[in-house]
Amino acid sequence: MDSLALNVFVQAAETRSFVAAGRILGISASGIGKSVSRLEENLGVRLFHRSTRSVTLTAEGEMFLERARRILGEFDAAEAELSQVSTVPKGRLRIGLPLVGDPFLPALAEFQRRYPEVELDVEFDNRKVDVIEEGFDAVVRSGEIEDSRLKSRLLGHFRMLLVGAPGYFERRGKPMHPGELSAHACIQFRMPDTGKLQRWQLRRGPNESEPQFATKLTCNSNEARLCFALEGLGIAYMSEFSVRAALDTGALVTVLDEYTTEQNTFRLLWPSGRQITPKLRAFIDFMSEYLPLERAHK
The missing domain is CATH 1.10.10.10 (Winged helix-like DNA-binding domain superfamily/Winged helix DNA-binding domain)
Known part of the structure; x- marks a missing residue:
């Protein structure tokens, strides 16, 4: 018993x-x-x-x-x-994260350096896991999550951007309107959990139809579409945190900024019916402070 x-x-x-x-x-x-x-x-x-x-x-x-x-x-x-x-964070911590490297891999590495007695067991998966039934201590997911069994903390907001390599735009020119994307090579992303193509949410006028895309490549890996964009193979629709380093160095540039209005959020979720252990408390506080995401919006 x-x-x-x-x-x-x-x-x-x-x-x-x-x-x-x-x-x-x-x-x-x-x-x-x-x-x-x-x-x-x-x-x-x-x-x-x-x-x-x-x-x-x-x-x-x-x-x-x-x-x-x-x-x-x-x-x-x-x-x-x-x-x-015993207030020192230590022991095994099972964490679920989305299938993206940045900004989570650098954050996990720094967390491990700060808390060496915590054993991280990390699973990268875009599917909607059952946090409690599958035994996770905490998971990070995008969007709004409605589950009364879970507590959550907002980690931050991120914006979606259209990006491409300067060399690509030198060859093909920059689109000035979403309707011109049909004449460009577009790198599409297939959602690993649903198999559907990610929708490029671009601002439209009241009488404008949804733009058509000329698909050049389709993949289900964030790292793959970033690589293809850097190689000058086409235009990709990606989160700002995924391309920030490439934008800072000039390896990628954005287009149609006035039309890319989609924003999303990352939230950290954990079971509400359990006492928060020192290791989980340390992880919650660390991720809330460390991730390079916009937190100004409420």
């Missing part, structure tokens, strides 16, 4: 619902049911009367509920005492 099994039992008893208990703890209703069944088997008594509509405590369950609450209280007190003693 462990604190999780007791916590499952107490939540199920107080809410009178496996579904509601699962929602609070970030566990499926079937997972709650299995945990309760294992606890009943270990104790050798039936704790709940179950029906299709509700669950209610048996006499034994009522008796055990008070004891379980006291045990969990002792767990919480012990955990609080230990957290005050």
Whole structure:
């Protein structure tokens, strides 16, 4: 028997619902049911009367509920005492990140240097992972995330830009309007999670149709489309943080700036039902301060 099994039992008893208990703890209703069944088997008594509509405590369950609450209280007190003693961030931290190198790889390297006792286990994937069910301590995702089981912190905003190499524009000329992109080589990005092409969100007038693109290359790697753009193979639609270094050196230049109005956000997400450990707190605070993203907007 462990604190999780007791916590499952107490939540199920107080809410009178496996579904509601699962929602609070970030566990499926079937997972709650299995945990309760294992606890009943270990104790050798039936704790709940179950029906299709509700669950209610048996006499034994009522008796055990008070004891379980006291045990969990002792767990919480012990955990609080230990957290005050051991405040150095250390241990394994499982993190989920999007399939992009910058700005995350330099940030992870610096975090590792500052907190050498933290073991980073990083998974790069654009799919929408289940943070709780898959055992992540935290994940970074773009856009607005609606999940009551998760807490989040805004890491910053970024803008999308149209970029190409100076040599490309010397050969082909610079487009002055999105409608001219049909005469240019466009480097398209296929979203790894959906297989669909990324939409170039460009400002249009009220009577203007969506511009047509002459696709030169299609890839599903951020590094690949950056490389192709640097090699002068065409125009790419990329996030500002991905091309900032190349823009600063002049290896890439932007076009149609007045038409590229799309902005997005990065957020750090972590389970809301758990106490934040020193290692996770260090990661949250570090990422919030270190990433070179715009934070002026609310």
